[in-house]
Amino acid sequence: MAEAIREVVSSAILFEVADPRVHSVTVLRVEVTADLRNAAVYVSIMGNEAERKRTFRGLIHATGFLQARVAARLQTRFTPILSFKHDESVKKSIEVSRLIDEALASDQRPVTSLGEPVPSLTTTTTGVPMASAVSLDHAGEDAVPENS
DSSP, rough: OHHHHHHHHHHHHHTTTOOOOOOSSSEEEEEETTTEEEEEEEEEOOHHHHHHHHHHHHHHHHHHHHHHHHHHOOOOSOEEEEEEEEEEHHHHHHHHHHHHHHHHHHSSBBBBBTTTTTTTTOOOOOOOOHHHHHHHHHHHHTTOOTTT
16 A cells, blocks of 8 residues: 555656756655555655655645545545655765765775875876876887777
8 A cells, every 4th residue: 555655646746747946856655544634755855855845835724635646546435634744864974975985085095104195106206197208208200009
């Protein structure tokens, strides 16, 4: 039942809700009570804080429309009353992923005992990248272009 509600609500938000405030919404999951009278719809909304609030207000405004779509699809004796809840799990997982990437990047940068970064192996002592230094050596008149 929860999966059917998620599909109907998700599709209706994407294709049928005409409210311009409702965009960038992902329906993550739906939790239905045991008596099937209420359904909590967990959504993730992209954008800044003001955009998320505006979109959430639009979702609340469209609740009756979405509930009618669920009623038409489920054809049960009772249609669950929909309530929307903002789910921060996507935002949190992106933040955790970013923190892990930063930690991995800092672990991969070697440092000296004084805490200074070790000079890169791809630069010469003058700070010129080695690829540039090598290409200068081979830039003579007998150099053959690679594509011939």
